[in-house]
Amino acid sequence: MMLIFGLMLLLQTAACLDQFCKFNQSVPCYGALRHKLNVLMVREARKYDDMKIQKRINYNKTTDPVCRVKNGRMRNCDLYSNRTEVAVINGTLIINRVIRADSGNYTLSLYHCSNCSETSTDLQVNVEAPIDSVEVSISCSSSGAMRVFCSSEGDQILYSWTLNGGPLMDGNSSIDLDEGTDGNISCSVKNHVSHRQKTVNVKQCPESLPAADVEYVEIQPQKKRKERKEKEEEVQYGEVTFTLNLSSTYTRSQEECIYSQVHR
Template structure:
């Protein structure tokens, strides 16, 4: 939006009900003036017009409006969408064999927006699903990898 924010009032508002009562945080000259958005969060600071949250939480996800008001009366604003995702935890693979000879390999992990990839003997099988069915003729080493945006 602008590079030098020293002459601006910064206002960031989390849009919950789209009313003037939605939580807001105001800063001027690089310092938070009043903030009901992050009032209990000492890990939130403003440096050179940048709002820095050192430890985000899931509740920080949402839609925000950022408004900059210049001392000469001009104003500019933009809408922001913030998505907080958890990183991938440890990955576990399990295999269940049925009496019909079908094997189901399942992959599990903690995290958000997980993307699964499967390989058999180093060759790619498929992407997307957390489990895969294999027939009784399948031989070799199966592996699952998990990734997300984090």
């Protein structure tokens, strides 16, 4: 016997989905799908005569897509061609609407003509879909134990649970609760670019009916149908008997008249 509880309380935490990275960071850069990504290339862009961003696909400097930046503007940019939502402002690469194809390994090359030097640095960019709405449901078993389920849409999802503010087991999308658990349980869902939470109120599971009672309820209508069928058969037999009895209500003269008409 499974019972689903209604949701009583909803709390959602929505973080700002604009992401900020820089080319010399040691950890990967995470961008939120369909949101804004800011990547700092260099703080003092005017010191450099030329800059180049190249996405490493085949690890070939002559064929991999490149975007050259000169005097703070993108030039000869086949890396972000036909994408008006991409720009370079004050040494920062700005992608106003991140797409899946923006994931990958990038190399930034800086040219300084005063000493004819070239420096480069790399950056790993990972695009993740942010957490969508969070759904929580609770089911009761016949023994009174509860299981709570949490579901959501997004990439690289991590789950965590709390009961009345206290932490529970992390890492799973469902959790078992002891019989008699009462209070508010929260499911927190997060990835590298977003975080959402939903809280529901849980109460003790109601006691279920004994198995014998359930079986009796299921069998009883069949028994009634059988009795009704037998009664119908008895009624049909009674009708035949009743019809035969009707003939006895005729007078003797009527019987003789009918008998004589038949034998003629």
